[in-house]
Amino acid sequence: MALLKYTGVGIRGIAAAVPKNIINNYEYTEHFPKEDVKDIVDKVGIFERRFTDKNTTSSDLSFAAAEKLLNDLDIDRSEIELLIFVSQTPDYRMPASSIILQDRLGLPNSTIAFDLSLGCSAFIYGLSVVYSFMEKSGIKKALLLNGETRSKVYSPKDRMTAFIFGDAGVAALIDRDKKYGESYFSLNSDGSRASLIKIEGGGYRNMSSVETVKEKVVDEYGNIRTDEHGYMNGADVFNFVIREIPKDIKRILEFSGRSKENLDYYVFHQANNYINSYLAKKLKFDTNKIPATIHKYGNTSSVSIPLTIVSELQHKFEQPKELLLSGFGVGMSWASSIIKLDNIHISEIVEI
Amino acid sequence: MKEKFIELLKEVFEMDDQEMNMDDVFRDYDTWDSLTHLSLIAMLDDDYSVQIEDEEFKKMITVSDLYKKVAK
Numbered sequence: 001m002a003l004l005k006y007t008g009v010g011i012r013g014i015a016a017a018v019p020k021n022i023i024n025n026y027e028y029t030e031h032f033p034k035e036d037v038k039d040i041v042d043k044v045g046i047f048e049r050r051f052t053d054k055n056t057t058s059s060d061l062s063f064a065a066a067e068k069l070l071n072d073l074d075i076d077r078s079e080i081e082l083l084i085f086v087s088q089t090p091d092y093r094m095p096a097s098s099i100i101l102q103d104r105l106g107l108p109n110s111t112i113a114f115d116l117s118l119g120c121s122a123f124i125y126g127l128s129v130v131y132s133f134m135e136k137s138g139i140k141k142a143l144l145l146n147g148e149t150r151s152k153v154y155s156p157k158d159r160m161t162a163f164i165f166g167d168a169g170v171a172a173l174i175d176r177d178k179k180y181g182e183s184y185f186s187l188n189s190d191g192s193r194a195s196l197i198k199i200e201g202g203g204y205r206n207m208s209s210v211e212t213v214k215e216k217v218v219d220e221y222g223n224i225r226t227d228e229h230g231y232m233n234g235a236d237v238f239n240f241v242i243r244e245i246p247k248d249i250k251r252i253l254e255f256s257g258r259s260k261e262n263l264d265y266y267v268f269h270q271a272n273n274y275i276n277s278y279l280a281k282k283l284k285f286d287t288n289k290i291p292a293t294i295h296k297y298g299n300t301s302s303v304s305i306p307l308t309i310v311s312e313l314q315h316k317f318e319q320p321k322e323l324l325l326s327g328f329g330v331g332m333s334w335a336s337s338i339i340k341l342d343n344i345h346i347s348e349i350v351e352i
Numbered sequence: 353m354k355e356k357f358i359e360l361l362k363e364v365f366e367m368d369d370q371e372m373n374m375d376d377v378f379r380d381y382d383t384w385d386s387l388t389h390l391s392l393i394a395m396l397d398d399d400y401s402v403q404i405e406d407e408e409f410k411k412m413i414t415v416s417d418l419y420k421k422v423a424k
Contacts, residue, residue, distance in 0.1 A: 043387045160386060221386065235389050236406045242397050278394050 002187045006131040010180025015069035015347035016170045016310040017061045019050040031157045045273025049166030049298035051151040058087045058147030059097040061169025064352045069171045082142035083113045086126040089149045120269045120329025122302035124337045128185045144172040148301040155225035166298030170306040183339040184256040190332045197330040201227030252336040264321035270294040270304035314346040364391045374416040
């Protein structure tokens with residue numbers, strides 16, 4: 001098990017951007033009967049989501065968040081020498097979106113820039129990678145950008161996924177300061193469950209062709225998708241979450257020497273409200289300490305944890321507070337973290 | 353034990369007023385769908401600490417098949 005501890009590195013500021021376009025889930029009835037849609041929406045507890053237009057990408061959302069953050073904090077961009085972009089919906093297969101963002105944001109050519117391709121666990125993975133670089137002395141400041149346009153991944157004719165996902169981007173500025181204290185990470189992976197959430201076609205194993213973009217009825221419920229749409233086995237994902245996430249949270253609490261009562265907030269990946277509520281109940285966590293955005297932004301994959309912090313916890317950190325973060329999903333990949341936020345700047349959400 | 357299981361399963365399938373028998377094919381109940389499946393997973397975990405992954409679950413046909421799993 002990978003358990004990591006960092007000292008004196010933390011998030012100085014964070015910002016988020018969401019598309020202007022609001023999808024009302026009860027009215028998302030083009031492909032399914034209204035009554036069915038109501039049943040699904042009530043169960044998953046996702047009432048609204050944000051969809052980008054055809055031309056806007058995850059890097060555009062993250063760029064907007066980064067501009068807001070750097071301007072709000074009046075940051076000297078020449079001091080940023082690490083940029084990691086976390087996404088599984090990048091602009092191109094190559095080059096990496098992080099490198100395009102380096103130029104777009106006016107960062108120096110001495111910037112280390114690369115992409116990190118993971119799903120719902122990825123913000124925590126990204127933080128850990130950035131913290132690890134920052135513990136060395138060479139870099140003054142780092143940007144962790146994280147964007148997803150999952151609306152473009154899933155078939156609107158597949159009820160297993162059609163009502164769940166939304167788009168968003170965030171930017172976090174990370175620097176060194178004694179005040180951040182210690183932070184703890186547990187990072188995990190299980191490739192034997194790679195098929196639970198997957199896009200079968202369009203990569204290099206099963207390259208894009210006429211076949212991979214053909215719509216097919218895929219199950220007894222009449223759901224329709226192509227091989228280039230995302231697939232999710234919701235039942236086994238739920239089984240996986242129930243089995244692994246409480247264990248991992250127990251592990252990070254032990255490793256950090258914290259008890260759940262010590263912590264001020266628990267921020268979970270916003271999967272759907274049914275899974276999240278069940279998880280909270282199983283863990284016996286105080287629900288007053290669990291901020292949520294699933295009802296208004298849906299599941300934005302890796303972006304959902306930082307988006308929830310920006311949306312729900314603005315002005316909560318005048319006094320330092322400790323948070324538990326827990327992300328889980330495609331891979332399967334899952335991660336937990338305990339971090340301290342002390343006087344963090346949280347920008348107003350940008351709409352683009 | 354059996355009565356308690358049937359009671360919980362009726363809640364999952366929202367069948368409070370209907371009869372449920374051990375040899376019923378549970379996928380034939382009107383309320384069976386992928387959402388009910390999630391409720392079933394939650395009940396099995398919560399009340400019996402049992403998890404049934406999809407591969408095994410696909411082979412289960414009757415109420416009795418489910419009961420055997422929790423009665424073990």
